[in-house]
Amino acid sequence: MHHADEAGARSRDSEQRRALDAVFDYVDRNAQDFVSCLMAYASHPSISAQNIGIDEVAHLLKERFLAMGMTAEILPTKGNPVVLAQWNRQAGAPTVLLYGHYDVQPPEPLEAWTTPPFEPTIRDGRIFARGIGDNKGQHFAQILAIESHLKVHGKLPCNVIFMLDGEEEVGSPNLPSFVLEHRERLKADLVVTADGSVHPSGTPIVQFGVRGLLNFELHVHGAKRDVHSGNYGGVVPNPAxxxxxxxxxxxxxxxxxxxxxxxxxxxxxxxxxxEAIAALPVNVAGLCEELGMTQLDQPQERGYFERLMFHPTLTINGLHSGYGGPGMKTIIPDSAFVKCDMRLVESQTPDEVFALVVKHVARHAPSVEVVRLNSMEPSKTSIESPYTQNIVTAIERAQGKRPLLYPVVGGSLPDYVFTKTLGLPAFLIPYANSDQANHAPNENLSIDCFLKGIKTGAALLACLFDRDVVGSST
Ligand SMILES: [Zn+2]
Structure with a gap:
């Protein structure tokens, strides 16, 4: 860079820091009020699996967005509606698409909760309520980040589309068709999702991808019925x-x-x-002890994160045939079946891999029936994306800590709707504490994580598209 450019970049950078510090001050001054607002929000159940409170919470969100000066709509799907809000008054500026979900898991078993799941309560610096971490506290932090920018500066540093799913906890069955149908309205430069947990050490993390999934069953049919293993042993083939x-x-x-x-x-x-995975902490001996195992799966020489991120798996989920009760039962069973899942890595597709499974079975055991169950595409955004440095800088400014970068996480989420359907880079930046007990009784969100989430959301809006970010914060 030329000296003049560099000086210009530095002055824009310090201007940006001052503008962001003013937002951080606003968040600090309003922290108590923000916590109260979140508790009021989490007191409304929105349980997708039980069809409780969905429309009411969708309307609450729409009203909140409208009151902030955003446009907002409740858009129907074949299932629960999507709440879509937008702020696009920075003509020509880039757009971030924020994704979250307003539905929550069922709260049962109710007797295991110390305080009722929809009566948010503070204990030991944490708010306890169903959905507080997964995902209400996290997307509400992003909403408050937008609101804080608007209150302090009267505008946002970039354009924003906010998409809130009402069916994530039941597998987002209508998300792929919704995104496809509304792809013109969802035009953005990147997608950011705040969901999941930070590292147990409290260190923030950024995730760039997820593995895909393919579930199938293999069914083997033998004689019409179980037969005597003596009278027919050596005569009737055994499906097991x-x-x-x-x-x-x-x-x-x-x-x-x-x-x-x-x-x-x-x-x-x-x-x-x-390089990124070499920097990720892991305690293999501790894991083995926790799970009561002496070693990891084969092959032994493979690194812990390489296993989870860069290799497909073939897992037997359940294997069933014949008699499993007490004592003995001398039969040749009439059938056998197995349930399998495969975790797929970027570039693999469930369709292609399933075709390989079918071909393999046809060659080795042509009488075996292959049944395809559900599947999900993998998704990966390059860790070398130009947004990575800006995200790292934003997190450092909000939390004073450098995040750990996870190129892929082992599980599966429908992020492909963003990366493959919309063709956008997508980043997962969790705000919740690692012991949030999501999906379980006594789900909780630490107030510290919530407030850091608001500041991180605010810093992301300020830093995401800044090409002049100079180094990182100190
Ligand atoms: Zn969940």
Whole structure:
């Protein structure tokens, strides 16, 4: 950079810091009020699995967005509606699409809660309520971040689209069609989701991808009924053996999946990804102790995070055949079946991998029936995205800590609707404490995490599109 450019960048940078500090001050001054507002919000149940309170909470959100000066609508889907809010008064400025979900898990078992799930209560610096961490406290922090910018500066540093799903806790069945149908209205430069938990040490994290998922069953049919293993032993084929032999052709003892072609589209980790995972803390011995195991799965030489992030898996979820009760029962069972899931990595697709499974089974055990269950595409945004540095800077400014970068997490979320359907980079930035007990009784969100979340949301709006970010905060 030329000296003049550099000086200009530095002065814009310090101007941006002053503007953001004013927002942080506003958050500090209003912290108590923000906590009260969140508690009021979390007192309204919105349980998608039980169809309780959904429309009421969608309306509450719409009213809140309108009161802040955003446009807001409740858009129907085949299931629960999506709340879509927008602020686009920075002509020509880039747009961030924020995603969250306003539905919550069922609160049962009620007797396991210290205080009732929809009567938010503060104990030991935490708010206890159903949905407080997953996901009301997290998207509400982003809403308050927007509100704080608007109160202090009368405008936002960039344009914002806020999309709130009402069915995440039941698998977002209508999200893919909603995003496809409304892709023109969802035009943005990137997607940010605040969901999940920070590292147990309290260190913030950024996630760039998720593995995909393919579920299937293999069914083996034998004789019409169970038969006597003596009178028919050696005569009637045993479906359990057929299944076991087939499974043995699908994965070997060295831990490799042996379905032809399954590794054709597995990309090796990049240098930058390897560098990121080398910085991630993990305690393998502690994990083994916690789970009562002596070693990790095969292959032994594979690194912990490489296993979770860059390799597909083939997992037997359940294996069923014949008699499993007390004593003995000398039969040849009439059938056998297995439930499997495969976690897929970026570049693999459930359709292609399922076709490989079908082909493999047809070659090795043609009489076996293959049944496809649900699936989800993998998703990955490059860790070398130009937004990465700006996100890191925003988190550092809000929390004073450098985040850990997770190129992929092992589980599956429908992030592909953003990366593949909309073609946008997508980032997951969790705000909740790691012991938030989401989906469980006594779900909680630490007030500290909530307030850090508001500041992080505010800093993201200020820093995401800033090409002049100079170094990082001190
Ligand atoms: Zn959840």
């Amino acid at each position: 053996w057929t299944l076991v032999h087939l499974l043995a052709t699908m994965k070997n003892a060295a831990g490799e999946i042996t379905i032809d072609g399954v590794y054709d589209r597995v990309d090796p980790p990049s240098a930058r990804e390897l």
